[in-house]
Amino acid sequence: MRNSRIIGGLTLIFLLVLWQLAVTWGFLKPFQFPPPSRIGGAVVELATKGFPNNQHIWTHVGVTLWRIIQGYVLAITVAIPIGLLIGTVAVLDKLTLPIITFGRSVATLSLLPLVIIWFGTGELTKVLLIAYGCFWAMLSNVIAGVKYVDPVMIRAARTLDTGRLRMFVKVVVPATLPRMFVGARMALGVGFMVIVGAEMIGTIQGLGALIMEARTFYRSDITIVGMLFIGILGFSISTGLSWLETVLLPWNKGLEEVRR
Amino acid sequence: MTGSVRWQDAALGVIGTGSLFVLWELASRLGFVSPNVFPAPTTAIIGTLRTVPLLDILGHVGTSLLRIIWGFALGVAAGTVIGIASGWYRAFGVLTKPVIELLRPIPPLAWIPMAIIWFGLGEPSKVFVIFLGAFFPIVTSAYKGMTGIDPALLRAAQTMGLRGPKLLFRVAVPAAMPDLATGIRIGWGLSFGVLVAAELIAADQGMGFMIMNARQLGQVGVIVFGIILIGVMNLITDYFIGAVIRRRIGRWHAV
Numbered sequence: 001m002r003n004s005r006i007i008g009g010l011t012l013i014f015l016l017v018l019w020q021l022a023v024t025w026g027f028l029k030p031f032q033f034p035p036p037s038r039i040g041g042a043v044v045e046l047a048t049k050g051f052p053n054n055q056h057i058w059t060h061v062g063v064t065l066w067r068i069i070q071g072y073v074l075a076i077t078v079a080i081p082i083g084l085l086i087g088t089v090a091v092l093d094k095l096t097l098p099i100i101t102f103g104r105s106v107a108t109l110s111l112l113p114l115v116i117i118w119f120g121t122g123e124l125t126k127v128l129l130i131a132y133g134c135f136w137a138m139l140s141n142v143i144a145g146v147k148y149v150d151p152v153m154i155r156a157a158r159t160l161d162t163g164r165l166r167m168f169v170k171v172v173v174p175a176t177l178p179r180m181f182v183g184a185r186m187a188l189g190v191g192f193m194v195i196v197g198a199e200m201i202g203t204i205q206g207l208g209a210l211i212m213e214a215r216t217f218y219r220s221d222i223t224i225v226g227m228l229f230i231g232i233l234g235f236s237i238s239t240g241l242s243w244l245e246t247v248l249l250p251w252n253k254g255l256e257e258v259r260r
Numbered sequence: 261m262t263g264s265v266r267w268q269d270a271a272l273g274v275i276g277t278g279s280l281f282v283l284w285e286l287a288s289r290l291g292f293v294s295p296n297v298f299p300a301p302t303t304a305i306i307g308t309l310r311t312v313p314l315l316d317i318l319g320h321v322g323t324s325l326l327r328i329i330w331g332f333a334l335g336v337a338a339g340t341v342i343g344i345a346s347g348w349y350r351a352f353g354v355l356t357k358p359v360i361e362l363l364r365p366i367p368p369l370a371w372i373p374m375a376i377i378w379f380g381l382g383e384p385s386k387v388f389v390i391f392l393g394a395f396f397p398i399v400t401s402a403y404k405g406m407t408g409i410d411p412a413l414l415r416a417a418q419t420m421g422l423r424g425p426k427l428l429f430r431v432a433v434p435a436a437m438p439d440l441a442t443g444i445r446i447g448w449g450l451s452f453g454v455l456v457a458a459e460l461i462a463a464d465q466g467m468g469f470m471i472m473n474a475r476q477l478g479q480v481g482v483i484v485f486g487i488i489l490i491g492v493m494n495l496i497t498d499y500f501i502g503a504v505i506r507r508r509i510g511r512w513h514a515v
Binding site (some may be wrong): 011032101 | 268277354475483484487507
């Protein structure tokens with residue numbers, strides 16, 4: 001395992017060196033494939049001078065992160081109670097099933113022009129789009145979580161003469177938590193996907209705006225730095241979530257197959 | 261599940277959806293929401309069909325579907341081959357895995373600027389972005405499927421003398437199919453999700469272009485129509501792909 005990691009790291013370094021050499025020897029154009037040295041320079045430039053209009057990389061990261069957090073938290077706080085309700089009441093589940101299926105199928109970014117007409121190109125539009133995308137991913141997982149609680153557990157609780165409320169709070173909700181984490185992760189993925197599209201319009205702050213602006217100024221090196229930062233940001237948050245999951249739900253190890 | 265229960269479920273679904281539409285319709289008709297901001301579904305659909313020629317709409321749908329199919333097909337091809345090869349040949353996997361793991365967290369839309377730099381403003385850049393949407397879920401699920409094969413299955417096949425490519429194609433690949441199928445479905449969904457943004461790049465055709473253009477013309481009805489259209493197309497095609505997968509890899513695998 002460790003061996004393959006070392007080999008993997010070496011592969012990456014080898015590829016980077018190859019890339020650098022390919023540009024120096026003229027096989028690749030530096031504008032189309034900005035070499036690692038230029039990308040390194042761009043990182044320094046973004047951290048010290050900033051781009052565009054002296055927006056430091058930390059401003060971009062912070063703005064993007066803040067937008068995602070707002071939309072994400074909004075979606076999750078709305079989706080959890082609704083999902084618990086729909087999952088518990090069978091009739092509601094049947095009434096809403098096609099609506100939820102359709103809501104999920106709507107491409108979040110196709111809402112962009114409509115939301116712009118409603119709320120302009122400001123912050124609210126971006127936050128709402130993220131919230132919309134995250135909402136359905138979370139909602140369907142919460143509902144599925146409640147519906148597929150192991151019936152043995154429910155029967156066991158019933159034999160112990162558990163009341164309905166107690167059953168819900170002590171059995172159903174904890175049993176749903178693993179699936180909620182699945183939803184939370186899926187939602188996060190959706191959020192990162194939507195933010196880039198949402199930031200392409202009406203802003204110069206945020207990583208999505210950074211990569212587009214950089215292109216208009218023919219700074220492909222900065223575009224790549226922006227892409228890397230989006231990737232790192234998404235990766236760290238999703239790693240953080242799985243860490244949180246192992247801390248909060250140490251008993252849960254059997255949901256590997258749905259966690260994708 | 262008995263027939264009558266299934267009918268009941270379907271009826272409830274229709275009632276639920278129907279009442280939502282009626283509410284929306286009423287809200288708009290009774291003036292709670294201005295029709296210039298959020299037109300009723302009937303207004304949006306009828307209005308669009310009146311202002312935009314049907315052939316144009318079909319043209320947009322066709323163009324978009326063609327882009328998605330191209331991008332998706334390339335994504336399936338590359339994702340399946342690379343994923344299976346990485347899972348089967350260890351040495352290859354050690355080389356590809358770090359690169360894939362490094363690039364995977366980057367959302368497909370973030371590649372748009374580079375796609376333009378590499379491929380220009382034409383079709384290839386859009387197809388490339390859609391390709392990325394399909395590629396990453398497929399390559400990771402193919403890899404996961406290949407590495408997660410029950411070793412007993414492989415050993416049993418080996419005892420019976422299967423080796424090399426035969427072992428790979430007759431036993432390993434079919435065993436990895438369910439995982440691959442999941443990846444393919446996720447990939448299709450992502451391709452669709454990416455489409456609209458991909459069509460923001462200097463497009464003059466396609467469903468994404470249709471709604472963006474409608475925004476500039478202030479035709480809210482066309483936007484609402486387009487949103488529903490994209491959603492319906494996604495739903496239909498996803499159902500179709502699900503059906504094909506179920507038929508192809510058999511019913512014993514729950515997809």
